[in-house]
Amino acid sequence: MNLSVVANTCLTVNSADKSIYYLTLSAPENSSESFSYEAGDWLTVQPENSPEMVSGILEELALTGDEAIELRRAGLVTSQQALQKHLELTQLNPAILNKLQRQMGLGDWAGRQAMMDYAFGRDILDLLALYPDLKKLGLEFLNFLSPLSPRYYSIASAPVNAAEVSILYKAVQYKTNQRMRYGVASSMLQNCKQNEVLQVELKSNPTFKLPANSETPIIMVGAGTGLAPYIGFMQSREQSVLSGELAGEALLFFGETYQKTNCLFCDEFKRWQAQRLVDCYYAFSRDQADKIYVQHHIVEQAEKVWALINSGAHFYICGSQTQLAESVKQTMLALFQSHGSMSVEDAQEFWLALKREKRLQMDVY
Ligand SMILES: Cc1cc2nc3c(=O)[nH]c(=O)nc-3n(C[C@H](O)[C@H](O)[C@H](O)COP(=O)(O)OP(=O)(O)OC[C@H]3O[C@@H](n4cnc5c(N)ncnc54)[C@H](O)[C@@H]3O)c2cc1C
Ligand SMILES: NC(=O)c1ccc[n+]([C@@H]2O[C@H](COP(=O)([O-])OP(=O)(O)OC[C@H]3O[C@@H](n4cnc5c(N)ncnc54)[C@H](OP(=O)(O)O)[C@@H]3O)[C@@H](O)[C@H]2O)c1
Structure with a gap:
């Protein structure tokens, strides 16, 4: 479907290590295009080589x-x-x-x-x-050569304003052998100007969804662009509360490099925190000599995390598959052993059971 660019904003202005953008799309003016999605779904882009x-x-x-x-x-x-x-x-x-x-x-x-x-x-x-x-x-x-595949992006909005859909993307740029390289899809997105029309698809992701009951607690863990679906989750929960529903406890563990330049959607999460919709724990890895990652805060909040899991919380991980997801899994397995008095095998079985019950959901890449 064709959607036009409402805004394409760099959130990490002055950041030395990376550029992350928030792109919002809507149906072009005078078009009959209509679309629907849920928080947690994906948007795909079919890129073209430069x-x-x-x-x-x-x-x-x-x-x-x-x-x-x-x-x-x-x-x-x-x-x-x-x-x-x-x-x-x-x-x-x-x-x-x-x-x-x-x-x-x-x-x-x-x-x-x-x-x-x-x-x-x-x-x-x-x-x-x-x-x-x-x-x-x-x-x-x-x-x-392989066929040029569409690129997936976690949707970073909820359909509260049904006419718009947003993503959070990192502009892939790096230098190897003295030559600058630009990711084919992310550089295409980076060059998009307001009102430009983009061909995209919306893809349902049934395995990354808020609990059916808004009173069920949620624990959201993400790093970098892995914050994306949680923006949608929070917009959706805020909407539920505004329409009179009760919201269960929500924790956000979010990791980025530097607080000053890379605290993505900080003001919005501050506002949601002030409304008691979420408690945020930030891990800025490069603001001090030793790395601080989300899993360090999970360990600090282990009692709270374990209590919420025991009371039926859904646990979400979004971001890097090889780094974040694997480290968080190991941290949670250790937490099950220390706070749930489980053996190594029982902790692993508990992790798998959470997955089977769809209380552990991952959007990792
Ligand atoms: C389910 C899913 C959800 C996703 N959600 C998001 C999202 O919300 N936001 C987001 O930004 N991305 C997301 N991605 C990743 C996204 O789909 C693309 O892979 C990403 O934007 C890069 O695509 P590209 O075409 O710009 O880069 P490509 O042209 O595909 O280039 C990528 C290649 O560049 C190389 N490369 C990348 N970085 C470096 C580096 N630092 N050093 C050296 N080499 C490097 C690697 O070889 C890599 O394979 C998601 C992926 C999946 C599968
Ligand atoms: N295929 C692609 O080209 C492509 C494009 C976009 C994104 N991605 C992938 O998508 C993911 C998100 O990228 P991103 O740049 O937004 O974020 P990211 O690289 O995952 O970094 C976000 C934060 O996570 C920290 N981190 C590193 N290792 C960690 C670990 N083991 N456990 C917990 N936190 C850890 C980083 O710290 P430090 O960096 O300071 O160690 C940083 O503070 C990454 O896997 C990235 O490679 C891939």
Whole structure:
């Protein structure tokens, strides 16, 4: 569906380490577009590769852009269209390395993990630089590339204003081998101006939802852009309270780098805290010599956390899968042992039971 940009605001102005934006979209004026979603759902964006990236690859492969190529999903297109709209160029999918190793005997990666480690932070131009012989494949090289996938973003609003939907996204930018790299979707979003029309989809996420009963307590744990769904959760709970429902206790454990520049949605959460809708615990990892992460605050609040879990709280984790989610899981397993007098095995079974009962919900990436 086509939605137009209402606002695209950088929340981390002056932050040295990253730029995080809040993007709000609505149906374009005079359009019949209507949409519905719930807090916790996703918005997807189908990106297009930048002209610089496309021309860079065409040049390396000595292609004009007019060659015809049949792609499995897109059908017959020109090489230029294939590179712009249909093939992944900014990410080096480990599956490509696997294919190159199996079919052409390239590379000495020991297994999938080695391929993943190699692929992180590299793109298709890096691959052509590493194995210049691949350039001789010309058009045929495109058959090794993966289809350009839509990017998922956790919705960072609730449909209280049904005409709008928002996301919180990090602009992916980094430098490797003296060359700046820009994430294909996040840089497209970063360049969006007010009133510009974007093609997006809304996707339901039934496994990341507020409890059916607003009186059920909730514990929200997130870091970085992992705050996104909790903005929607809080807007939704505020709406429930305004319409006369009671709200159960809510805790937010949120982690970012620096309080001064990266305290995302701080004023809104302060307001919700003043309304006694939530208690916030912030972990700013780089404001002191030793790292402070959300799990340190969970440990400090262990008694409260355990009491809420015992009284039926739903527990949410959103953000990094490999770092945040794994660390929080280990912290919670230790908490079950210390406060619930469980063995290691029982704690693990309790974690799985919370998952089965949909009281433990994760949106991690
Ligand atoms: C379920 C789900 C929910 C998500 N929700 C959000 C969200 O709410 N907000 C959000 O911002 N993102 C979210 N993401 C991530 C998002 O979908 C995209 O992956 C992200 O925006 C990057 O896409 P891109 O096209 O800009 O970057 P790409 O062009 O895909 O480039 C990404 C690649 O760049 C490399 N890279 C990235 N950072 C670095 C670095 N620091 N150093 C070296 N290399 C690096 C890696 O190789 C990585 O694979 C979510 C993902 C999933 C699966
Ligand atoms: N595929 C992509 O290109 C892409 C794009 C966007 C986001 N993401 C991923 O999405 C996630 C969110 O990114 P983000 O930059 O918003 O946030 P982030 O990198 O997860 O960082 C947010 C906070 O979490 C802290 N942190 C680091 N390790 C932690 C751990 N083990 N436990 C708890 N907290 C920890 C960070 O501290 P320090 O940094 O100070 O250690 C920082 O204060 C990350 O996984 C990120 O890689 C990926």
